[in-house]
Amino acid sequence: MELTRRNAMIAGAGALFVAGLPIRVSAAGEDAIAAFTGGADVGAGDITLTAPEIAENGNTVPIEVASETAAEIMVLALGNPTPAVATFKFGPLSGSRAASTRIRLAGTQDVIAIAKLDDGSFVQASSTVKVTIGGCGG
């Protein structure tokens, strides 16, 4: 490839795009995770988070969390001004350890669900949601 002005601009734009990609886990998000897990390791396992790939309206994004053995499930949206979304605690009469709700997302970001299982360990699942119109009233 000849080093022309046009090629240089294309390469420059590509480099900028790649540099902007790394996942940003905000300090507030890490704090919220630490407060929930008490610093314990979070593995992968018995939890599913169902969220749409693309949400047209960030004001109301349907999500579902499910697990076989979770006592509590916390949902975080790391790209929101405040990352916490909701915490579900399942009581003795819960029919399944699953729940659905609708959440707000400020922009395209990863949504994370962390479950505290009955045996005291923690597992997490995440899902990237592309948001066309943000839901925090910028």
Next chain:
Amino acid sequence: MAKGVKPRVKVPKTAAAGDTITIKTLISHKMESGQRKDDDGNVIPRSIINRFTCDFNGENVIDVTLEPAISTNPYFEFEAKVPEAGEFKFTWYDDDGSVYDTAKKIAIG
């Protein structure tokens, strides 16, 4: 007390003993996140429902902590076991101290 708050709950009227049923709840509430600004640039103060619980005959089914990231008119769908006839009690706790509740009876049939 926020205006126009109306809880809506969908519970089957009957179930077999020991069955698992699906419950859907929705409460109309503006869930002001505390992030938005009005026309003059002043932040609109946060005003949300911060907790929702569902109990059956005094035993807990689900207890949810809500944050500002929950959408306007909070909606929840979950499942509950019905060991006997009785009453589901649903309670929402507002930031301003108000408590909204509603109840639904279920029969064994």
